Amino acid sequence: MMHRDAPPIDRRMLILSGAALAGSGLAAPAAAAEATATGPLADIPLVPPRTEFVYEAVVEIAPLVPLGDSPLGERRMVPITGGRFQGPRLRGIVLPGGADRQLVRKDGVRRLDALYELRTEDGAILTVRNQVTIDPGRDGGPDSRFSTIDVTAPEGPHAWLNRLVLVGTLHSLRPAQEAVLVRAFRLA
Template structure:
């Protein structure tokens, strides 16, 4: 039976002890300081456990044609060029839901010094039954190098009201983004649930 009067170890003391032990182990290998991390033994490749490695699969949830206004530059920052693209409307549909993209949202962008773009779009969509869904779509676009295609993927967070669309609140969504220019001033967003 455990002794309830025994004091619990101090978390800071445990962290300091752990750091000292790992330092001693590296010193025992003749390694210390920043060189220790560079010269430490390589970790084995692959999974760290015997559990089967099962990749998540995806299921299509909806696609949206999001209409946009011209890009507005907000100037440079220490992290890169800041830009904003107003969202002016559009439509969306999928197997279980459809409706319109409402105007008033915006896509805030950061073009980093290395050419990678970070997009953070926040807007609302209205389902056919009138329910308003809030969408936050965070995209990373890495321009293709050496003939490789662009890398354009996103994480999508949806907030739906209680009721028939509440199932959207319980999903992890990932997405793709494609420009529809020059045919129209819009982007195509496809959303998939991880399953």
């Protein structure tokens, strides 16, 4: 039973944690993942979401532009200059003109809010909003880079993207390339 003074569960972090485990191969098989809950919801099985790969994008970037300090931390922007993407059901290019606005908080956590467009091979324009949290880790531990991704597609062959809940990962491709690798996964 949960203690009354315990903080509420952060739904976003719970989803991202489940996606990270599923993507890392550490999650238990679906049948074994069902847990027994206690308390008033004991009759509802606890089944974590699983993930399915949707696409990966190599997003090319320009040098960082400092925007100055704020009460919340250092503000900066990274222009998006192009790139490419592909997945099992779609592929195309990253259009130049988007940007990744960043906030580096006083505790070292970085919050990224990228807004950009993808053009599919058949000419459809998809708008992507990728909100990333980068936690540098503690005591020398690895950082974590997880995101929530919203894709808005026009009506037509790519409208299925409008119905998805997407989570993602982010990896720098520096120094080999001035780009980041974004991988998007559907929660299922």
